[in-house]
Amino acid sequence: MNIKKALLLIAVLLGAVYHASAQYNPLYNNSRPLKLDVGINSGFSTGPVSDYFPEAGGISVALEVPLKHSPVSVLFSTGYTFYVSGGGYDVGYDPYYGYDYGTYYYGDIASFIPVEAGLKIFPIRRFFIEGLAGASFNVNNYSSDYTYKPTAFIYSAGGGYSFPLGFRGRNSTDLSLFYENRPEPGGGYSQVGVKATFNFALH
Secondary structure (H helix, E strand, C coil): CCHHHHHHHHHHHHHHHHHHHCCCCCHHHHCCCCCEEEEEEEEECCCCCHHHHHHEEEEEEEEEEEECCCEEEEEEEEEEEECCCCCCEEEECCCCCCCCCCCEEECCCCEEECCCCCCCEEEEECCCCCCEEEEEEECCCCCCCCCCCEEEEEEEEEEEEEEECCCCCCCCEEEEEEEEECCCCCCEEEEEEEEEEEECCCC
């Protein structure tokens, strides 16, 4: 089923590329620069994991490589994704806490580092859709913490609007909605969230 979802995502992106290319106006995008994208996101988990880890969030860094005379960019992305247990998570120091008189922990947090590649497509000016796929690495204290797999397949899809910044509009801010899934036996980790991305032109 997960392979079918990934193939469906690829088919949708290829269809969007074809449609966007057919409607493409070179006056809009022929000078799009190479960009460094820095994003922050927040959302809620879906599926079985939501019973224990209802909240999700993360940060991301991506390289956005535009294809010349095309409304399509190639994305190379990594970052940090976390799922927080109900009631939140807290760590601190209490000189009177426990037998060791030191650090205390409240709640749980499941942490992963995704490494992905994909496409960002502008079917019409400023509106975009994007999809990525790759590997998600478990970076918890022990490889078996909160997961059946230390490394798992991950994919995501979303869409939003890009707001130009500055006089020439070479920098921009994206606001988008997205869905992300790290499938595993028993359900894995998935989330729906909102993301703000700041895009900085590199040339």
